[in-house]
Amino acid sequence: MAITRTRHRGRYLVAVLLLAALTLITLSARGSGNGALKSVRSGFHTVLAPVESGIHTGLRPIGNFFTGVFNYGAVESENQRLRQELASTQGDAAEAQYLKQQYQQLLGLEHLSFAEDAKTVPAAIVDQPSSNFEQTLTIDKGTAEGLAVGQPVVSPTGLAGEISQVSRTSATVTLVTDPSLTPAVSVPGSNVVCEVTGQGEGAPLKLTVIPTSAAVPRLKVGEKVTTSAVGGGTPAGLPVGTITSVDNHTGTGTPTAKVKPATPTTSLSYVDVLLWSGQ
Amino acid sequence: MSALRPRLGVAVVLVLALVIQATFGADLRILGVAPDLMLLMAISAGLVCGPNSGAIIGFVAGLLADLAMTTTPLGLYALCWCVVGWVVGTLRAYVLPDARVVRPAIAFLATVGAVLVFLVVGSLVGQTELTASGRTFLVKVLIVEGLWNAVLVVPATMLLGFLARGLPGAVALGRVDPVPSR
Numbered sequence: 001m002a003i004t005r006t007r008h009r010g011r012y013l014v015a016v017l018l019l020a021a022l023t024l025i026t027l028s029a030r031g032s033g034n035g036a037l038k039s040v041r042s043g044f045h046t047v048l049a050p051v052e053s054g055i056h057t058g059l060r061p062i063g064n065f066f067t068g069v070f071n072y073g074a075v076e077s078e079n080q081r082l083r084q085e086l087a088s089t090q091g092d093a094a095e096a097q098y099l100k101q102q103y104q105q106l107l108g109l110e111h112l113s114f115a116e117d118a119k120t121v122p123a124a125i126v127d128q129p130s131s132n133f134e135q136t137l138t139i140d141k142g143t144a145e146g147l148a149v150g151q152p153v154v155s156p157t158g159l160a161g162e163i164s165q166v167s168r169t170s171a172t173v174t175l176v177t178d179p180s181l182t183p184a185v186s187v188p189g190s191n192v193v194c195e196v197t198g199q200g201e202g203a204p205l206k207l208t209v210i211p212t213s214a215a216v217p218r219l220k221v222g223e224k225v226t227t228s229a230v231g232g233g234t235p236a237g238l239p240v241g242t243i244t245s246v247d248n249h250t251g252t253g254t255p256t257a258k259v260k261p262a263t264p265t266t267s268l269s270y271v272d273v274l275l276w277s278g279q
Numbered sequence: 280m281s282a283l284r285p286r287l288g289v290a291v292v293l294v295l296a297l298v299i300q301a302t303f304g305a306d307l308r309i310l311g312v313a314p315d316l317m318l319l320m321a322i323s324a325g326l327v328c329g330p331n332s333g334a335i336i337g338f339v340a341g342l343l344a345d346l347a348m349t350t351t352p353l354g355l356y357a358l359c360w361c362v363v364g365w366v367v368g369t370l371r372a373y374v375l376p377d378a379r380v381v382r383p384a385i386a387f388l389a390t391v392g393a394v395l396v397f398l399v400v401g402s403l404v405g406q407t408e409l410t411a412s413g414r415t416f417l418v419k420v421l422i423v424e425g426l427w428n429a430v431l432v433v434p435a436t437m438l439l440g441f442l443a444r445g446l447p448g449a450v451a452l453g454r455v456d457p458v459p460s461r
Binding site: 018 | 315331
């Protein structure tokens, strides 16, 4: 009797939890863009971002400390000492290379070859994507610096993504490789608007021509794809990538292509946020 | 009062798991696939605490994962991981053996099932981009994430088993003793 009652209670409990989750999904889907749930998420990110950044920064000295402990006072053979020196030199060289890379990224952001007139906010990346189903980055700038949802984020080589969530001191950037981001793009020599869709980390973007009454363009391998001002999501002319393969004979009659992203999203340390209001 | 301490302990572990996931998830990628510690918590809770506590812990773990995400609707992970916690807990209570050696196999299969449930439910609520990364990547996610959880389920269930002493579900499974009343 008691077992039956427990089972019934368990079923009610699961039913209540499922109902609560479905309610949250519905409210979340209906209030996309703003709303109370968006604020809750934003607040959660505000709390989580400094923790992530702090742990990342905090663990670096610990690693260095242990390296020092292992080496301290050890009586080692000449060979080991030389090996350590070599390893240390290689470590220094690697660090110098890393710093040089970061310096070049910052320098590149200072002198963007595109969007020269746009006001930009440089930001450091404090966290890389931790989920298998979201290609996002966390940056260390937020509404305090004028950032807002929807603003394009660029690297020295082109479009990196778009601000999808922002708090006072941090923001989440959805990368171009994320399937949920579909910026409007254009190809040279054609007025037809296309869109690119991310296919996940390391995979090429998928370019699709948006069907209109205009003549369908013939896509070519090697062509540069840039953002289009259609829809107002991004300023026109930001490099998105290069076409690497084309399928001009799909069943739908509209060609598709694979595009290598202009921004290597996995090796970014800094980005620029364009304070674009969508004119 | 006696159940407060295990609940607090489990809550702390869930928050810790979230912080580790958010901070080191990207660094722990194998073949581009990161582990999913919140799913691991849901599966471990089902194994250690039974269906009811498994559902609750799975729901909370999913809700925390939801809050850390951006593009998926809030509640999607909560819904899926709640179901996973409950199903694993129910199977553990009535079907599965209580042997530590089979836990990795259970964790692997549960992870594969859970990710498939997540993709199906996600598609049903309009998140078609979840499957846009292609079949190869999804298969890779199923296998690598399954292997991650198969390895991590042993320490995770030991930790949860220790902390969940006194939770009614855990006591009912007969694996852990109730907290002695004072």
